[in-house]
Amino acid sequence: MPRFSDFASSVQTETAFDVLATARKLKAEGKDVIELEIGDSPFPTATNAAAAGIKAIEEDLCHYGPSIGLPEFRTAASEYVNREYGLQTTAENIVVGPGAKTFEQLFCETFLNPGDGVLVFSPYFPTYPPNIARRGGRMWISDLKQANDFRPNLEDVERFLADDPHPKAIFLNSPHNPTGGVATEEDLRGLADLIRDRDIALFSDEPYDQMVWRGRHHSPLAQPGMMEQCMAAYTFSKSFSMSGWRLGFAVSSAENVGMFAKLINSALSCIPPFVQLAGVAAMRSDCAERDERMAVFRGKVELLVGALNQIDGVSCLMPGGTFYVFPSVAEVCNRLGIASHGLAMYLLEGADEKAGVACLGGECFGEAGHGFLRFSCAESDERLQAAVQFFAEAITRTERVAAYLEQHGHFRLQSPYSV
Numbered sequence: 001m002p003r004f005s006d007f008a009s010s011v012q013t014e015t016a017f018d019v020l021a022t023a024r025k026l027k028a029e030g031k032d033v034i035e036l037e038i039g040d041s042p043f044p045t046a047t048n049a050a051a052a053g054i055k056a057i058e059e060d061l062c063h064y065g066p067s068i069g070l071p072e073f074r075t076a077a078s079e080y081v082n083r084e085y086g087l088q089t090t091a092e093n094i095v096v097g098p099g100a101k102t103f104e105q106l107f108c109e110t111f112l113n114p115g116d117g118v119l120v121f122s123p124y125f126p127t128y129p130p131n132i133a134r135r136g137g138r139m140w141i142s143d144l145k146q147a148n149d150f151r152p153n154l155e156d157v158e159r160f161l162a163d164d165p166h167p168k169a170i171f172l173n174s175p176h177n178p179t180g181g182v183a184t185e186e187d188l189r190g191l192a193d194l195i196r197d198r199d200i201a202l203f204s205d206e207p208y209d210q211m212v213w214r215g216r217h218h219s220p221l222a223q224p225g226m227m228e229q230c231m232a233a234y235t236f237s238k239s240f241s242m243s244g245w246r247l248g249f250a251v252s253s254a255e256n257v258g259m260f261a262k263l264i265n266s267a268l269s270c271i272p273p274f275v276q277l278a279g280v281a282a283m284r285s286d287c288a289e290r291d292e293r294m295a296v297f298r299g300k301v302e303l304l305v306g307a308l309n310q311i312d313g314v315s316c317l318m319p320g321g322t323f324y325v326f327p328s329v330a331e332v333c334n335r336l337g338i339a340s341h342g343l344a345m346y347l348l349e350g351a352d353e354k355a356g357v358a359c360l361g362g363e364c365f366g367e368a369g370h371g372f373l374r375f376s377c378a379e380s381d382e383r384l385q386a387a388v389q390f391f392a393e394a395i396t397r398t399e400r401v402a403a404y405l406e407q408h409g410h411f412r413l414q415s416p417y418s419v
C-alpha cells in the first residue's frame with residue numbers, strides 16, 4: 001500500500017462539510033435540525049441562468065471549450081465587473097473557473113515558491129492553508145479583531161513586509177467569511193500603497209461582493225496598479241444561488257490571466273460550456289432578482305443579530321457584509337467550561353434528543369476564531385428565531401452540557417477565553 005504524501009496527510013478540510021454530514025445524518029434519523037452551518041443559498045438557481053443552462057444542454061453545448069473561457073462568457077464577466085465596480089477591464093482580463101475556491105490553488109501555483117511568506121488574516125477561510133502548503137508557502141497570521149469591526153490591520157501588513165524573510169503574497173477576503181467584516185476603501189488604498197510596484201501578489205477573495213450591508217463593495221482591483229498585482233476571484237455560488245453549478249471567474253492583468261489559464265489547462269481542461277452560458281444569462285438578466293434576494297439576506301442577518309444580542313453573555317456585531325453572523329460567546333463558554341466548537345456541536349448533538357441547531361465554532365477558521373460561533377442565515381425567519389431560542393435555552397441546561405463534555409472531553413475549555 002503506497003504511503004500518502006506528507007502534504008495530503010496534513011490537509012485540513014472545511015469543517016462546515018463535516019458538520020453538514022452530521023446534521024444530515026441526524027435529520028435522516030428523525031431529528032429536527034435547524035441548519036445554519038453551511039454558507040449556501042436557500043434560493044433556487046437564478047431564473048434566467050437555469051433556463052439558459054437547460055437550453056445549452058439541449059443544444060449539446062456539452063463538449064470541450066477553451067481553458068480560459070468562452071469568448072461570450074469573458075465579455076459578459078468583463079462588462080459585469082465594469083458595471084458593478086467601476087473597473088475598466090476587457091474580456092482579456094477574465095478567466096473562468098469552477099467557483100472561486102480553485103483560484104486559491106491557481107494563485108499559489110502562479111506566484112509562490114517554497115519558503116515564500118503569505119500574510120493571512122485570521123479567522124480565515126479554511127482552504128487557504130492547504131493551498132498555501134501545496135506550494136510550500138509559510139503562513140504569516142494577522143488577527144482580525146471584533147473591536148476593529150474585523151477590518152484588516154495595515155500595521156500588521158507593514159510588519160509582514162518589513163520582517164518576513166521572504167514576503168510574497170497576501171490573502172484578503174472582503175466581505176469576510178466568517179466574521180462579516182468589510183475592508184473600507186481607505187483600507188484598500190492603504191494596502192495598495194504598501195504593496196505597489198513590489199514583488200507582492202494579492203489574492204482578493206470576493207464571493208460576497210453583492211452582500212454589503214453598509215455602503216457598497218470595493219475591490220482592490222480599482223486601486224492604481226493593482227490589475228497587475230491582484231487576482232480577484234468571484235463566484236456564482238452566493239449572488240446567483242448556483243453553488244452546485246461550480247462557476248466563478250477571476251480578474252487580473254491579461255498576462256496573469258494567461259498563466260492561470262495555462263494551469264487550468266493542465267488540471268481541469270475547461271469549464272463546461274453550458275455552465276458558462278448559464279452564467280452569462282445570470283450576469284445579463286438576473287441582477288434584479290439577485291438584488292431582491294440579497295435584500296432578503298440582509299433582513300435575515302438583522303433578525304439574527306438582534307435576537308442573539310438578547311442572550312446574556314452573547315455579543316454580536318451587525319456584519320458589514322455576508323450572510324454570516326459571528327457572535328462572541330466567550331462568556332457563555334467560560335461559564336460552561338466548553339470550547340466554542342464544542343458549544344456548536346453540543347447544540348447539534350447534545351442539547352436535546354429531538355431538536356438541534358447546526359453551526360460552527362469560530363476556531364474552525366483559525367485560532368483567532370476561538371470564543372465565537374458562526375451562523376449562516378440560510379433558513380426561514382421563523383426557523384432563525386427558533387434557533388436563537390433553542391440556543392438560549394440549551395445553555396441553561398448545565399447538566400446536559402456536563403454530560404456532553406463527559407463524552408467529548410476534547411471540547412473541554414482548557415483556559416478561559418479573554419472577554
Ligand SMILES: Cc1ncc(COP(=O)(O)O)c(C=O)c1O
Nearest residue numbers: 039099100101125177205235237
Ligand atoms: C471566503 C470564501 N472563499 C471561497 C469560497 C468558495 O466558493 P465557491 O463555491 O465559489 O468555490 C467561499 C464559499 O463559502 C468562501 O466563503
